[in-house]
Amino acid sequence: MKKILRAIIILLIPILLYYGLFLRFEPNNFFGLRAETPSGAVFGAIRQYRENPSASVIVGDSRTAHLDMDRVEQLTGRRFSNLAFGGASLKEELDLLDWLLKHYPEINEVVLGSSFYTMNAAYNFDRFSTIETALANPFAYLTSKSYNLEAMQNLIFWLQGEKLGGGQDETEDPANYKWADFTTPTGYEVSLRGEIGNYLEKIAPYTEKWEPNTKQYERLLELIDSCAEKGIRFVVVFPPMHPAVREYDVEARGIDAGMAPLLAGLAASPATLLDYELTSPPDFAEDQYFDGFHLDYQRGLPEWTEMLCEELR
Amino acid sequence: MSFAALESLTANWPMAFSSVHFLFFLPLAAGVYFLLPKGKIRQLWLLLASYYFYFFAAPKHLIVLLGGTLASWLLGLFAAAGKAPKNRTRRMVFGVALLVFGLCFFKYNGFFADILSPAFKALNPALDVEAFKKGLSGYFTTGEALGISFYTFTAIGYLVDVSRGDVPPEKNLLDYALFIGFFATVTMGPIARAGSLLPQLRDNTRRFDADTAAKGLVRMACGFFKKLAVADTLTVFTGAVYGNLAAYSGGTLTLAALAFMLQLYFDFSGYSDIVIGAAQIFGIRLPENFKNPYFATNFSGLWSRWHISLSSFLQDYIFTPLVWSRWTEKLPAVGKKVKNPPVLSSLFIVFMVSGVWHGDTLCYLVWGALQAAFRIGEELLHRAVGKPKKKPSLPVRIGKTAVVLVLWMESLVFFRVGLEKDGGVMAAAAALVRQFRFVSPATVWGDLVAAMQTGFFPSPLIALLFIAFTLGCLALAFWADWVQCFRLKGGDLAAGIMGLRAAPRWAVYLLLTLGCFAGFIAISGGFDGTSFLYAGY
Numbered sequence: 001m002k003k004i005l006r007a008i009i010i011l012l013i014p015i016l017l018y019y020g021l022f023l024r025f026e027p028n029n030f031f032g033l034r035a036e037t038p039s040g041a042v043f044g045a046i047r048q049y050r051e052n053p054s055a056s057v058i059v060g061d062s063r064t065a066h067l068d069m070d071r072v073e074q075l076t077g078r079r080f081s082n083l084a085f086g087g088a089s090l091k092e093e094l095d096l097l098d099w100l101l102k103h104y105p106e107i108n109e110v111v112l113g114s115s116f117y118t119m120n121a122a123y124n125f126d127r128f129s130t131i132e133t134a135l136a137n138p139f140a141y142l143t144s145k146s147y148n149l150e151a152m153q154n155l156i157f158w159l160q161g162e163k164l165g166g167g168q169d170e171t172e173d174p175a176n177y178k179w180a181d182f183t184t185p186t187g188y189e190v191s192l193r194g195e196i197g198n199y200l201e202k203i204a205p206y207t208e209k210w211e212p213n214t215k216q217y218e219r220l221l222e223l224i225d226s227c228a229e230k231g232i233r234f235v236v237v238f239p240p241m242h243p244a245v246r247e248y249d250v251e252a253r254g255i256d257a258g259m260a261p262l263l264a265g266l267a268a269s270p271a272t273l274l275d276y277e278l279t280s281p282p283d284f285a286e287d288q289y290f291d292g293f294h295l296d297y298q299r300g301l302p303e304w305t306e307m308l309c310e311e312l313r
Numbered sequence: 314m315s316f317a318a319l320e321s322l323t324a325n326w327p328m329a330f331s332s333v334h335f336l337f338f339l340p341l342a343a344g345v346y347f348l349l350p351k352g353k354i355r356q357l358w359l360l361l362a363s364y365y366f367y368f369f370a371a372p373k374h375l376i377v378l379l380g381g382t383l384a385s386w387l388l389g390l391f392a393a394a395g396k397a398p399k400n401r402t403r404r405m406v407f408g409v410a411l412l413v414f415g416l417c418f419f420k421y422n423g424f425f426a427d428i429l430s431p432a433f434k435a436l437n438p439a440l441d442v443e444a445f446k447k448g449l450s451g452y453f454t455t456g457e458a459l460g461i462s463f464y465t466f467t468a469i470g471y472l473v474d475v476s477r478g479d480v481p482p483e484k485n486l487l488d489y490a491l492f493i494g495f496f497a498t499v500t501m502g503p504i505a506r507a508g509s510l511l512p513q514l515r516d517n518t519r520r521f522d523a524d525t526a527a528k529g530l531v532r533m534a535c536g537f538f539k540k541l542a543v544a545d546t547l548t549v550f551t552g553a554v555y556g557n558l559a560a561y562s563g564g565t566l567t568l569a570a571l572a573f574m575l576q577l578y579f580d581f582s583g584y585s586d587i588v589i590g591a592a593q594i595f596g597i598r599l600p601e602n603f604k605n606p607y608f609a610t611n612f613s614g615l616w617s618r619w620h621i622s623l624s625s626f627l628q629d630y631i632f633t634p635l636v637w638s639r640w641t642e643k644l645p646a647v648g649k650k651v652k653n654p655p656v657l658s659s660l661f662i663v664f665m666v667s668g669v670w671h672g673d674t675l676c677y678l679v680w681g682a683l684q685a686a687f688r689i690g691e692e693l694l695h696r697a698v699g700k701p702k703k704k705p706s707l708p709v710r711i712g713k714t715a716v717v718l719v720l721w722m723e724s725l726v727f728f729r730v731g732l733e734k735d736g737g738v739m740a741a742a743a744a745l746v747r748q749f750r751f752v753s754p755a756t757v758w759g760d761l762v763a764a765m766q767t768g769f770f771p772s773p774l775i776a777l778l779f780i781a782f783t784l785g786c787l788a789l790a791f792w793a794d795w796v797q798c799f800r801l802k803g804g805d806l807a808a809g810i811m812g813l814r815a816a817p818r819w820a821v822y823l824l825l826t827l828g829c830f831a832g833f834i835a836i837s838g839g840f841d842g843t844s845f846l847y848a849g850y
Contacts, residue, residue, distance in 0.1 A: 011823065133324070136325035143840065144838070
């Protein structure tokens with residue numbers, strides 16, 4: 001028996017070493033072992049919401065996850081809980097929303113952050129069942145394929161010298177901008193800031209296969225109708241994106257034409273549509289964007305937060 | 314505890330042999346079993362542990378298992394109470410009919426709903442057929458009860474053995490319930506025989522044997538490797554192709570058929586290794602289910618080495634009685650002309666039963682018919698040209714094995730399409746035909762990489778690493794199979810590994826552990842609902 005136990009312990013050593021790395025690089029600081037939790041880490045947000053639920057909720061991806069919620073409360077006069085998380089797909093947003101509306105009948109206002117990117121059938125991650133289970137069983141988190149892959153991805157980024165995390169760090173002094181000549185994945189020869197050029201390459205594997213996620217889109221319309229029947233205010237927000245992404249990716253691939261009927265359908269629905277992405281982009285300067293999708297935390301996000309809250313008010 | 318809380322508990326701690334829950338369950342169940350004093354209490358503990366396992370695997374189906382256990386136990390006593398052999402046989406037939414009815418009731422309700430709905434629609438044109446079908450199958454059961462095909466066949470075998478006088482009827486309900494519900498066999502077999510398993514389960518005086526347990530653990534590790542590192546990684550490709558069959562053709566479909574053939578074998582034989590190893594820890598020997606079938610040189614050999622517990626069940630309880638009954642001689646009009654025992658027609662019936670047992674769609678019937686055609690064709694060929702040499706030359710053997718595997722692989726297209734919710738026999742046939750369309754190797758490679766990226770970050774590097782990992786694990790598993798078949802002459806692979814010198818032995822242990830771990834993460838620790846292919850039968 002001792003021999004068996006000894007062998008098992010020896011064989012567990014590489015797995016324990018792996019989990020040492022996992023805990024260092026996993027995307028959510030799930031166990032709270034690291035000093036900093038990245039903004040938009042879904043588990044922390046759900047835990048907080050369970051402890052202190054509110055009637056107004058925000059669901060979306062990293063572009064809405066980084067909103068300064070104190071500022072939002074100040075500007076709108078009501079408390080919003082931000083449950084948006086980085087990399088969320090439309091399916092995951094709707095799954096989370098279904099779960100929230102089922103468990104928290106006091107919700108009377110929903111803000112859903114969307115994008116041409118999340119409306120993409122090729123971007124259809126499905127992690128919510130894992131999220132729900134992981135909240136009850138941490139082994140589901142430790143063994144989740146998605147979070148293990150994300151941890152390994154973060155490890156690769158870290159080895160390449162990139163900063164991990166997000167939110168508060170998504171700002172850069174324009175004096176440090178590095179410009180370079182890029183050939184975009186759609187074939188344009190342009191001079192772009194490094195963060196923007198790299199971003200075009202980063203999103204290309206999904207955008208080159210772009211097609212509307214009809215199933216989830218119809219689900220969204222059904223949810224909007226059902227919320228309208230229950231008297232729940234529903235707002236669909238498309239946050240701003242860098243003009244280069246629009247020009248060299250969205251328009252170059254004809255995604256804007258594919259999005260037009262989807263936006264028209266949303267505009268005709270009982271939801272309020274706030275489209276800062278394609279139809280009504282704000283006139284932001286280069287230094288107000290951090291990268292292709294995210295606003296600079298200091299120079300861009302506060303201004304957009306005011307614009308958004310003005311509408312929400 | 315409320316029902317909703319219980320439901321959420323079972324959802325958050327899903328149980329399968331490839332789940333985190335099982336990794337806690339097994340040592341606890343075995344540890345307590347051997348710590349308990351020798352006596353009935355051990356059987357009681359093992360039964361409770363088995364029901365705990367089953368409850369967390371399929372909470373809503375436990376009631377069906379309990380009902381089936383009680384009913385078959387009573388039917389066994391009823392059959393044994395018959396005084397004359399004929400009387401016992403009549404009682405046994407009644408019992409078997411009841412069990413088969415129960416199996417159909419709980420397994421094929423969707424099929425019956427499909428058949429009945431047009432008739433009801435004719436009677437009531439205003440009927441909403443879809444709502445009716447949903448209501449009908451929902452009313453009868455909560456879905457296909459987990460393991461029902463396996464434990465019903467175990468119970469049928471018991472009833473027949475009791476009526477024949479091969480085993481005495483089990484008077485103790487506790488022992489009988491453990492025989493039917495033993496966690497290692499209840500979900501997917503092996504279909505155990507009462508004469509072999511019941512005495513082992515009754516024996517509550519066993520001591521913990523570290524050597525046997527170690528062999529069991531190594532065997533389980535081999536099984537986990539086959540399942541997690543090989544079968545589940547192949548699923549990424551086969552799932553993507555068969556989930557969107559119409560989008561592929563040519564070499565991609567052939568590659569997917571080949572991948573599924575390997576996946577099915579490594580999935581089910583991996584499962585068999587896991588449960589046989591787990592039972593071994595308790596000192597219980599379960600029947601072997603696989604003996605390197607992909608090295609068989611004919612279909613007779615393939616079927617005597619593939620899913621052995623089912624094949625031998627079909628042979629002992631259907632084929633042999635059919636042949637001995639000379640049922641064809643009793644047919645009206647043609648019966649008098651029949652002189653030979655009905656071997657070929659009985660073979661056909663057996664394979665059709667096997668097809669229906671696997672599923673209620675036409676795909677499985679076609680698959681069963683194809684197996685019958687291959688087996689009968691082989692028999693007719695032997696009759697026409699004589700039986701082949703027992704030890705043919707190596708090239709002949711390789712050629713024969715290749716022919717068997719190609720036919721088997723193509724027939725499994727129907728089997729795999731049958732697993733899809735809307736998979737029809739026409740879709741499978743079309744996929745077979747489209748295999749012959751030419752598609753450039755670059756397209757096949759592109760399809761493979763794209764399929765491997767499904768569910769992963771769309772990095773070609775990760776997809777390539779994943780393909781390399783899959784091929785490496787597949788090669789290792791196949792090599793192990795080859796060693797077991799030819800070097801160990803079908804012997805125990807676990808004992809073979811444990812007999813290696815320290816360095817290679819630890820290298821194998823490490824490879825198994827890391828391969829299993831990587832595969833375990835690939836299925837999200839069993840939390841993503843991934844199960845064994847045969848869990849659906």
